Amino acid sequence: MPYPEDLKYTKEHEWMRLAGKVATVGITQFAQEQLGDVVYLELPKVGDSVKKGQPFGVVESTKAVSELFAPVAGKVLEVNAGLSDSPETLNKDPYQAGWLIKIEIDGSADDLLDSAAYTQFVKDSQH
Numbered sequence: 546m547p548y549p550e551d552l553k554y555t556k557e558h559e560w561m562r563l564a565g566k567v568a569t570v571g572i573t574q575f576a577q578e579q580l581g582d583v584v585y586l587e588l589p590k591v592g593d594s595v596k597k598g599q600p601f602g603v604v605e606s607t608k609a610v611s612e613l614f615a616p617v618a619g620k621v622l623e624v625n626a627g628l629s630d631s632p633e634t635l636n637k638d639p640y641q642a643g644w645l646i647k648i649e650i651d652g653s654a655d656d657l658l659d660s661a662a663y664t665q666f667v668k669d670s671q672h
Contacts, residue, residue, distance in 0.1 A: 548573065548664055549640055553657035556666060557614040560640065563654060568617050571644040572604065572635060575667050580606035583635040586628050588613075588645060593621045595648060602645065604635070613645065617654045623647040 552560040558576035562569040577583065585605040595601040595615040602613040624646050628634055635643040658666060 548575075548660045550660040552640070553616065553654060553659065554663035554666075555614060555616045555657060559614060559616050561616040561654060561657060562644075563650070566650050567622060568619070568648045568650050568654065569644050570616060570646050570648060571639055572613070573663070574639055576611075577636050577639050577643075579608075580604060580611060581608040582606055583632045586632050586635070586645070588624050588628070589621050591621055591624060595619060595621060595646075597652065604632075615648070616657055617648060617650045618652050619648040619650040621646050622649050 548554065548560075552562050554560050554573065558573045560571050560573050583604055583606045587603040589595065589601050595618060597615055597618040599615055600612040601615045604611050604613055625644050628643070628645070637643070
Protein backbone atom coordinates (compact mmCIF):
# COMPACT_ATOMS: atom_id res chain seq x y z
CA MET A 546 0.00 0.00 0.00
CA PRO A 547 1.81 3.13 -1.15
CA TYR A 548 1.83 6.29 0.99
CA PRO A 549 2.27 9.59 -0.90
CA GLU A 550 5.90 10.68 -0.80
CA ASP A 551 5.13 14.41 -0.54
CA LEU A 552 3.59 13.89 2.92
CA LYS A 553 4.99 13.44 6.43
CA TYR A 554 3.48 10.89 8.84
CA THR A 555 3.03 10.27 12.57
CA LYS A 556 3.04 6.98 14.44
CA GLU A 557 -0.61 7.73 15.32
CA HIS A 558 -1.41 7.44 11.56
CA GLU A 559 -1.98 11.10 10.72
CA TRP A 560 -0.43 12.66 7.63
CA MET A 561 0.68 16.24 7.07
CA ARG A 562 1.31 18.25 3.89
CA LEU A 563 3.38 21.36 4.51
CA ALA A 564 3.12 24.50 2.34
CA GLY A 565 5.18 27.27 3.90
CA LYS A 566 3.91 27.62 7.47
CA VAL A 567 0.55 25.92 6.75
CA ALA A 568 0.13 22.22 7.48
CA THR A 569 -2.83 20.30 6.05
CA VAL A 570 -3.60 17.30 8.27
CA GLY A 571 -5.54 14.08 7.67
CA ILE A 572 -5.54 10.38 8.51
CA THR A 573 -3.71 7.76 6.47
CA GLN A 574 -5.12 5.06 4.23
CA PHE A 575 -4.01 2.54 6.86
CA ALA A 576 -5.91 4.40 9.61
CA GLN A 577 -9.16 4.63 7.68
CA GLU A 578 -8.94 0.93 6.77
CA GLN A 579 -8.47 0.03 10.44
CA LEU A 580 -11.41 2.23 11.44
CA GLY A 581 -13.86 0.96 8.84
CA ASP A 582 -16.78 3.15 7.77
CA VAL A 583 -16.42 6.63 9.27
CA VAL A 584 -19.76 7.92 10.56
CA TYR A 585 -18.91 11.01 12.65
CA LEU A 586 -16.11 13.52 13.18
CA GLU A 587 -15.46 16.00 15.95
CA LEU A 588 -12.96 18.64 14.86
CA PRO A 589 -11.66 21.84 16.48
CA LYS A 590 -12.91 25.32 15.58
CA VAL A 591 -11.00 27.84 13.47
CA GLY A 592 -8.76 29.82 15.81
CA ASP A 593 -8.27 26.96 18.29
CA SER A 594 -4.72 26.10 19.29
CA VAL A 595 -3.44 22.56 18.92
CA LYS A 596 -0.45 21.04 20.68
CA LYS A 597 1.91 18.63 18.96
CA GLY A 598 1.16 15.04 19.97
CA GLN A 599 -2.08 16.03 21.72
CA PRO A 600 -5.64 15.13 20.65
CA PHE A 601 -7.39 17.72 18.48
CA GLY A 602 -10.53 15.77 17.62
CA VAL A 603 -12.30 12.45 17.38
CA VAL A 604 -13.21 10.16 14.51
CA GLU A 605 -16.01 7.66 15.03
CA SER A 606 -16.57 4.65 12.82
CA THR A 607 -18.77 1.59 12.81
CA LYS A 608 -15.91 -0.23 14.62
CA ALA A 609 -14.35 2.29 17.01
CA VAL A 610 -13.96 5.81 18.34
CA SER A 611 -10.41 7.15 17.97
CA GLU A 612 -8.71 10.37 18.93
CA LEU A 613 -6.94 12.42 16.29
CA PHE A 614 -3.47 13.71 17.24
CA ALA A 615 -1.83 16.91 16.02
CA PRO A 616 1.43 16.28 14.15
CA VAL A 617 2.54 19.86 14.89
CA ALA A 618 1.66 22.72 17.24
CA GLY A 619 -0.13 25.80 15.99
CA LYS A 620 -3.42 27.54 15.33
CA VAL A 621 -6.29 26.05 13.33
CA LEU A 622 -6.77 28.14 10.17
CA GLU A 623 -9.39 26.01 8.44
CA VAL A 624 -11.60 23.00 9.11
CA ASN A 625 -12.94 20.75 6.34
CA ALA A 626 -16.62 21.61 6.79
CA GLY A 627 -17.66 19.15 4.06
CA LEU A 628 -16.81 16.25 6.35
CA SER A 629 -19.69 17.13 8.72
CA ASP A 630 -22.21 16.14 6.07
CA SER A 631 -20.09 13.45 4.42
CA PRO A 632 -17.71 11.83 6.93
CA GLU A 633 -17.38 8.84 4.58
CA THR A 634 -15.15 11.06 2.40
CA LEU A 635 -12.37 10.02 4.79
CA ASN A 636 -12.76 6.43 3.58
CA LYS A 637 -12.99 7.33 -0.10
CA ASP A 638 -10.24 9.94 -0.40
CA PRO A 639 -8.13 10.30 2.77
CA TYR A 640 -5.31 12.26 1.07
CA GLN A 641 -7.24 14.87 -0.91
CA ALA A 642 -10.93 15.57 -0.25
CA GLY A 643 -10.68 13.87 3.18
CA TRP A 644 -8.26 16.34 4.79
CA LEU A 645 -9.30 17.35 8.32
CA ILE A 646 -7.76 20.67 9.35
CA LYS A 647 -5.19 23.25 8.27
CA ILE A 648 -2.80 24.54 10.94
CA GLU A 649 -0.54 27.58 10.95
CA ILE A 650 2.44 25.80 12.44
CA ASP A 651 4.37 27.03 15.42
CA GLY A 652 7.65 25.14 15.65
CA SER A 653 9.15 22.27 13.73
CA ALA A 654 7.89 19.19 11.93
CA ASP A 655 11.35 17.66 11.54
CA ASP A 656 10.64 14.55 13.61
CA LEU A 657 7.81 13.22 11.44
CA LEU A 658 8.25 10.08 9.33
CA ASP A 659 8.74 10.12 5.59
CA SER A 660 6.81 7.73 3.34
CA ALA A 661 9.42 4.94 3.49
CA ALA A 662 9.75 5.11 7.29
CA TYR A 663 5.96 5.16 7.75
CA THR A 664 5.54 2.19 5.39
CA GLN A 665 8.09 0.26 7.47
CA PHE A 666 6.38 1.33 10.73
CA VAL A 667 2.99 0.03 9.50
CA LYS A 668 4.58 -3.22 8.30
CA ASP A 669 6.34 -3.73 11.66
CA SER A 670 3.17 -2.96 13.64
CA GLN A 671 1.21 -5.69 11.84
CA HIS A 672 3.44 -8.54 13.02
